[in-house]
Amino acid sequence: xxxxxxxxxxxxxxxxxxxxxxxxxxxxxxxxxxxxxxxxxxxxxxxxxxxxxxxxxxxxxxxxxxxxxxxxxxxxxxxxxxxxxxxxxxxxxxxxxxxxxxxxxxxxxxxxxxxxxxxxxxxxxxxxxxxxxxxxxxxxxxxxxxxxxxxxxxxxxxxxxxxxxxxxxxxxxxxxxxxxxxxxxxxxxxxxxxxxxxxxxxxxxxxxxxxxxxxxxxxxxxxxxxxxxxxxxxxxxxxxxxxxxxxxxxxxxxxxxxxxxxxxxxxxxxxxxxxxxxxxxxxxxxxxxxxxxxxxxxxxxxxxxxxxxxxxxxxxxxxxxxxxxxxxxxxxxxxxxxxxxxxxxxxxxxxxxxxxxxxxxxxxxxxxxxxxxxxxxxxxxxxxxxxxxxxxxxxxxxxxxxxxxxxxxxxxxxxxxxxxxxxxxxxxxxxxxxxxxxxxxxxxxxxxxxxxxxxxxxxxxxxxxxxxxxxxxxxxxxxxxxxxxxxxxxxxxxxxxxxxxxxxxxxxxxxxxxxxxxxxxxxxx
Numbered sequence: 001x002x003x004x005x006x007x008x009x010x011x012x013x014x015x016x017x018x019x020x021x022x023x024x025x026x027x028x029x030x031x032x033x034x035x036x037x038x039x040x041x042x043x044x045x046x047x048x049x050x051x052x053x054x055x056x057x058x059x060x061x062x063x064x065x066x067x068x069x070x071x072x073x074x075x076x077x078x079x080x081x082x083x084x085x086x087x088x089x090x091x092x093x094x095x096x097x098x099x100x101x102x103x104x105x106x107x108x109x110x111x112x113x114x115x116x117x118x119x120x121x122x123x124x125x126x127x128x129x130x131x132x133x134x135x136x137x138x139x140x141x142x143x144x145x146x147x148x149x150x151x152x153x154x155x156x157x158x159x160x161x162x163x164x165x166x167x168x169x170x171x172x173x174x175x176x177x178x179x180x181x182x183x184x185x186x187x188x189x190x191x192x193x194x195x196x197x198x199x200x201x202x203x204x205x206x207x208x209x210x211x212x213x214x215x216x217x218x219x220x221x222x223x224x225x226x227x228x229x230x231x232x233x234x235x236x237x238x239x240x241x242x243x244x245x246x247x248x249x250x251x252x253x254x255x256x257x258x259x260x261x262x263x264x265x266x267x268x269x270x271x272x273x274x275x276x277x278x279x280x281x282x283x284x285x286x287x288x289x290x291x292x293x294x295x296x297x298x299x300x301x302x303x304x305x306x307x308x309x310x311x312x313x314x315x316x317x318x319x320x321x322x323x324x325x326x327x328x329x330x331x332x333x334x335x336x337x338x339x340x341x342x343x344x345x346x347x348x349x350x351x352x353x354x355x356x357x358x359x360x361x362x363x364x365x366x367x368x369x370x371x372x373x374x375x376x377x378x379x380x381x382x383x384x385x386x387x388x389x390x391x392x393x394x395x396x397x398x399x400x401x402x403x404x405x406x407x408x409x410x411x412x413x414x415x416x417x418x419x420x421x422x423x424x425x426x427x428x429x430x431x432x433x434x435x436x437x438x439x440x441x442x443x444x445x446x447x448x449x450x451x452x453x454x455x456x457x458x459x460x461x462x463x464x465x466x467x468x469x470x471x472x473x474x475x476x477x478x479x480x481x482x483x484x485x486x487x488x489x490x491x492x493x494x495x496x497x498x499x500x501x502x503x504x505x506x507x508x509x510x511x512x513x514x515x516x517x518x519x520x521x522x523x524x525x
Contacts (some may be wrong), residue, residue: 005236006152010238013153014121014187015112019116024107028309035320037375039338042325046353054329054336054351054360057089057411061118065092065357073187079135081301090299092356100322101139101304104297108308112268112294113203115310120187120263125156126196127175129164135301136192148235155184155236163228171214179214182244182260184236189267192231192296192350194278195420195509197269199489201285208254219249238263264291269294272381274509277409277420298381302363303352306379315370316378319350327351327360342369343450349385351464389425389514391434392478394470396423396463398512404462405511415452416440420509422492426483426517433481436463437517441492441509456484495520 002078049433055061069076069092078090099509113121127140142160145151151158158164159176167176177200191197204211222230248260257264267286271279272292286293295315298305303320319326327336328348342348349365364386367379385400407414419442427434438456460482473479476521487495496513513520 002234003239003241006235008238008240009149010122010152011119013149015121016039017110017121018113018118021110024110025114028107028111028307031320031322032309032374032376035339039325042323042353045355046325046359047327048353048360052360054362056362056364061357061361062090064359065090065416068092068355068357078133079138079301080133089301091135093135095246097356098138101135102185104138104304104307106322108297109268112308112310116266116292116294118187118266120265122152122184122263123154123156123188123190124184124186124261125154126177126189126191126200127156127159129159129168129176130283151235155180155186158232158236161228161232163226163232166226167214167229169342172211174200174211175214178204178248178260179218180236182215182248183233183238183241184239185240185244185261185263187263187265189264191267191269192429194269194271194275194282195489197267198278198281198285202281205254209252212248212251213501215245216249219245265293266294268294269296270298272298273383274511278509281417298365298367300363300365302358302361303354304364305350305352305365305381306367309373315513316373317380318373318376323354325353327353330427339377340375342372342379344369344371344377346383348379350379357447382440384510387510387514389512391425391427392473392480394467394473396425396436396467396470396512398510400463400466400470402511403466404459407462408458411458412455416455420489422510423512424515424517424520425513428518433477436482438482438484439492440484440486441489442486446447452484452486456482 030088057088063263069078072092072094074095077093079093081089081091109123112118120383125140128137131137131141142157145161146154146157159180167179189197218225218233244260244262248255251259267282269275269279269282272295282293295308297308298317303324305319306317307320309316326339328339328342328350329336330346330348336351337348345368347366347368350365350367352361352363353359364384366382366385368382370380371378383398383402388395390396405421408421419440422439422441424437424439425434426437438452438459440452440455460474463482464474470479474481492509496515
């Protein structure tokens with residue numbers, strides 16, 4: 001009876017959210033019409049002139065952020081970036097700014113529900129169970145157990161309750177996620193980083209008996225669980241939960257998602273940059289057209305970079321985030337451009353200014369202008385600019401490494417299907433020849449059995465073809481051959497100092513890390 005009531009309320013919530021989505025879609029179109037006015041207003045507010053300099057994150061920028069924080073009323077907080085490309089940055093966040101970011105997501109989600117006719121809008125977010133100083137953690141933290149209706153729409157939010165900690169300690173995080181998904185049967189899955197979602201499915205398949213133990217115990221001895229846990233389960237249960245739980249409890253191998261969460265029809269994740277290996281991996285578990293993939297708008301810890309527009313059947317990414325002044329340049333020494341000046345087929349770096357200490361800040365993010373939507377560019381994130389390293393003048397770039405990896409993946413698709421590749425410079429001691437490490441990130445058990453030594457030789461040859469200076473330095477002996485290292489995904493996160501759950505959600509896997517292996521290892525120690 002309780003499950004029928006829950007699903008009836010979910011239906012009402014879904015209808016209400018789609019109606020709100022229609023209203024938000026109209027407001028969104030109005031914002032597009034007012035872009036030029038708002039950009040001029042922000043330019044005047046930030047006192048931007050033609051001679052205002054462009055800066056990166058340096059001591060002057062940090063001082064400006066701190067001065068801005070001192071002038072804000074109420075409690076201020078600082079989000080720390082993952083530090084994927086260097087030293088972590090401290091970015092200013094107030095309660096108002098965090099509310100704005102939550103609104104940006106809600107606006108995006110509601111418009112998707114309306115435009116794409118999402119019938120079951122209940123959402124499961126692969127949020128972290130722990131807290132840290134990442135922006136992801138700040139946005140998803142819970143002060144108290146959410147309301148009953150909020151739990152129906154977002155069942156993952158019950159995971160903030162203290163009683164869930166006991167389940168996590170005994171059964172593990174993956175088992176708790178499986179239990180919540182099976183009970184609630186949501187319609188949409190969300191994960192900012194597709195690697196988080198693909199890792200969840202990988203873990204289920206690799207160690208199904210361990211991760212399904214919670215559901216087996218729940219099915220056989222429900223009264224052994226705390227009363228608070230049973231109440232939480234009752235709060236989020238949906239029709240057919242008992243049947244789904246029994247099916248999971250009786251299986252010895254991992255089933256498809258349709259067995260334990262058959263209502264899932266849509267998933268949302270980031271699709272830009274270097275995440276293609278994880279998107280390919282997800283296609284195995286969430287094949288099209290059975291599952292609809294919705295790309296996430298582009299957002300960094302520094303700022304919201306684009307907002308998704310889903311009119312016309314295909315998504316566009318427009319530079320219209322509230323409170324952000326946008327400028328662009330095609331090359332380092334090129335003049336600054338407004339959004340309306342961008343041309344399809346060209347790549348541009350993004351420069352932003354806002355009310356939180358960023359003034360003509362170079363994000364170092366490169367976007368491809370795919371087309372024009374009215375007078376606005378459709379911007380798809382391509383890569384990080386200036387992602388390079390050089391020991392002896394070879395200036396190896398992330399683009400060059402990515403080209404080599406693409407060629408390797410093409411010829412080694414079967415062996416590397418569930419592996420991620422990255423490159424890290426290494427110089428063990430002053431008297432040894434520096435080299436680059438080809439890091440294969442995947443399942444440890446496979447890594448122990450498989451040898452990828454021939455792939456490191458192939459990578460060395462490809463980089464020599466792509467980068468003539470690299471070839472010259474290799475031939476002269478000033479650079480040593482590429483050395484192969486295998487690590488788990490968690491091992492790479494730990495190596496780069498981003499091994500907490502919240503960091504894992506926002507961490508960006510890059511083709512090249514401009515920090516030496518030795519420096520990373522010292523930081524880890």
